[in-house]
Amino acid sequence: MIVFERAVRFDEVDAAGLVFFATIVGYAHEAMEQLFAGVDGGYPGLILGRRVGFPAVRLDCEFSAPLRYGDRLFVETWVARIGGRSADLVYRMRRGDGVLAATLRHTLVTTDLDRVASCDMPSDVRRLLETHLETAEGATGR
Amino acid sequence: MIVFERAVRFDEVDAAGLVFFATIVGYAHEAMEQLFAGVDGGYPGLILGRRVGFPAVRLDCEFSAPLRYGDRLFVETWVARIGGRSADLVYRMRRGDGVLAATLRHTLVTTDLDRVASCDMPSDVRRLLETHLETAEGATGR
Amino acid sequence: MIVFERAVRFDEVDAAGLVFFATIVGYAHEAMEQLFAGVDGGYPGLILGRRVGFPAVRLDCEFSAPLRYGDRLFVETWVARIGGRSADLVYRMRRGDGVLAATLRHTLVTTDLDRVASCDMPSDVRRLLETHLETAEGATGR
Amino acid sequence: MIVFERAVRFDEVDAAGLVFFATIVGYAHEAMEQLFAGVDGGYPGLILGRRVGFPAVRLDCEFSAPLRYGDRLFVETWVARIGGRSADLVYRMRRGDGVLAATLRHTLVTTDLDRVASCDMPSDVRRLLETHLETAEGATGR
Numbered sequence: 049m050i051v052f053e054r055a056v057r058f059d060e061v062d063a064a065g066l067v068f069f070a071t072i073v074g075y076a077h078e079a080m081e082q083l084f085a086g087v088d089g090g091y092p093g094l095i096l097g098r099r100v101g102f103p104a105v106r107l108d109c110e111f112s113a114p115l116r117y118g119d120r121l122f123v124e125t126w127v128a129r130i131g132g133r134s135a136d137l138v139y140r141m142r143r144g145d146g147v148l149a150a151t152l153r154h155t156l157v158t159t160d161l162d163r164v165a166s167c168d169m170p171s172d173v174r175r176l177l178e179t180h181l182e183t184a185e186g187a188t189g190r
Numbered sequence: 191m192i193v194f195e196r197a198v199r200f201d202e203v204d205a206a207g208l209v210f211f212a213t214i215v216g217y218a219h220e221a222m223e224q225l226f227a228g229v230d231g232g233y234p235g236l237i238l239g240r241r242v243g244f245p246a247v248r249l250d251c252e253f254s255a256p257l258r259y260g261d262r263l264f265v266e267t268w269v270a271r272i273g274g275r276s277a278d279l280v281y282r283m284r285r286g287d288g289v290l291a292a293t294l295r296h297t298l299v300t301t302d303l304d305r306v307a308s309c310d311m312p313s314d315v316r317r318l319l320e321t322h323l324e325t326a327e328g329a330t331g332r
Numbered sequence: 333m334i335v336f337e338r339a340v341r342f343d344e345v346d347a348a349g350l351v352f353f354a355t356i357v358g359y360a361h362e363a364m365e366q367l368f369a370g371v372d373g374g375y376p377g378l379i380l381g382r383r384v385g386f387p388a389v390r391l392d393c394e395f396s397a398p399l400r401y402g403d404r405l406f407v408e409t410w411v412a413r414i415g416g417r418s419a420d421l422v423y424r425m426r427r428g429d430g431v432l433a434a435t436l437r438h439t440l441v442t443t444d445l446d447r448v449a450s451c452d453m454p455s456d457v458r459r460l461l462e463t464h465l466e467t468a469e470g471a472t473g474r
Numbered sequence: 475m476i477v478f479e480r481a482v483r484f485d486e487v488d489a490a491g492l493v494f495f496a497t498i499v500g501y502a503h504e505a506m507e508q509l510f511a512g513v514d515g516g517y518p519g520l521i522l523g524r525r526v527g528f529p530a531v532r533l534d535c536e537f538s539a540p541l542r543y544g545d546r547l548f549v550e551t552w553v554a555r556i557g558g559r560s561a562d563l564v565y566r567m568r569r570g571d572g573v574l575a576a577t578l579r580h581t582l583v584t585t586d587l588d589r590v591a592s593c594d595m596p597s598d599v600r601r602l603l604e605t606h607l608e609t610a611e612g613a614t615g616r
């Protein structure tokens with residue numbers, strides 16, 4: 049698990065003064081970029097150098113408390129499942145006051161970006177994801 | 191059902207040349223704003239005038255084909271469920287070539303924005319959503 | 333001159349309830365994409381097909397009135413200067429109530445995207461820009 | 475002067491693979507939020523608590539080198555002028571390789587957000603800006 053810390057920025061609230069759902073999904077992607085920083089060259093190296101990407105095929109979100117300008121956010125990020133070409137990431141977002149704001153589960157598929165078709169997961173990516181793997185059992189009681 | 195048409199803009203692709211998931215979720219919100227345009231004063235009137243909003247509490251997405259710069263998008267939007275204070279919207283996004291790019295189901299809750307607490311759904315909002323209600327049965331065969 | 337019409341969206345205001353400057357600059361780029369739609373294949377055809385782009389080298393903006401959620405925006409867009417490889421575009425943004433919200437002058441340079449180096453302006457782009465050319469004199473009295 | 479460090483994120487490039495101008499302007503605002511963090515309560519405290527904001531009235535930008543995904547950015551930020559109600563901030567953005575990518579000069583005006591009208595600059599904000607004031611002479615030789 050990694051914890052990605054982030055403040056809500058001035059321009060990231062909506063006309064209701066809250067952070068709307070698409071922006072929260074973007075926070076999850078930022079956390080994912082942080083997780084992939086553990087691969088040599090990071091996510092930029094994968095995307096631009098090796099032309100391997102990880103587009104989402106599924107995303108399930110629960111939003112439980114509002115986020116406002118000035119809130120700090122702590123995004124706990126771990127891997128819940130690793131398949132042959134796909135994996136599931138979970139993001140649990142807490143505000144600075146400890147309140148759970150959102151939980152997202154994100155299925156990504158290893159993709160050859162030149163063909164835009166699924167491909168095998170590179171072994172270094174698999175090793176990285178295994179490092180952050182926490183099964184449902186392990187996650188119980190959180 | 192309404193159909194919201196949208197082109198992918200220049201700045202809406204990611205470093206892989208595709209539209210990433212948070213941007214697609216944002217397209218759904220644009221379609222929702224179009225749907226709520228059927229209420230007197232539109233969504234701006236609800237948010238700023240009547241101080242009633244509809245934050246997401248749940249969002250489930252399936253992404254089935256990539257979107258690129260220059261693609262046109264047709265977002266079919268309908269209401270799949272209406273509760274006392276909540277409702278489910280479904281967004282089905284097709285590219286100009288007819289390929290299904292994404293399907294999103296979005297549960298929103300009527301919210302008093304001054305208290306940031308759930309409240310009853312205004313009757314004109316309920317009538318609007320009923321106009322666009324399509325039950326699972328009605329949606330069969332799509 | 334073209335006039336690009338646009339509503340301020342729900343998520344485009346900031347924590348002060350106004351549209352902050354970077355979002356307004358983005359509106360200018362949307363208007364520019366509309367202007368370039370007059371070239372065969374549009375801006376997507378230039379960028380992805382012909383690999384010719386038009387990055388900004390200079391931008392000067394004056395912001396004269398606030399934009400809020402629900403405002404409609406009319407972006408008058410014309411060409412103020414055409415050089416060998418560069419051109420100046422002007423965007424004048426009015427709210428639906430006629431109030432001038434912003435004026436932007438934007439210098440772009442024709443760029444070979446594979447080399448990321450300036451190049452000659454394609455003749456069809458030049459012809460398009462000439463169609464929308466309004467010299468300072470012509471613009472007097474606006 | 476403060477130096478705000480920032481990586482270009484996955485979703486912040488455009489269809490040409492570069493960071494387009496509006497996103498760069500957004501980086502400047504992030505740097506400004508960092509600068510205002512020196513006031514008690516930070517920018518959130520000013521905006522939401524004291525209802526004092528600093529909308530832009532003028533912005534002049536020069537873009538001198540492209541930014542791509544994976545680039546690190548160092549935004550040197552200082553105050554170039556302080557008036558009664560307004561101030562000029564300068565942002566000089568360098569890439570990790572030392573190349574100057576952009577220089578922005580930004581005039582902001584102290585604004586009572588309830589009236590959306592200019593007002594006197596709070597004394598603590600003035601003191602903060604004075605701390606970061608570098609006159610044109612002082613900036614010579616940079």
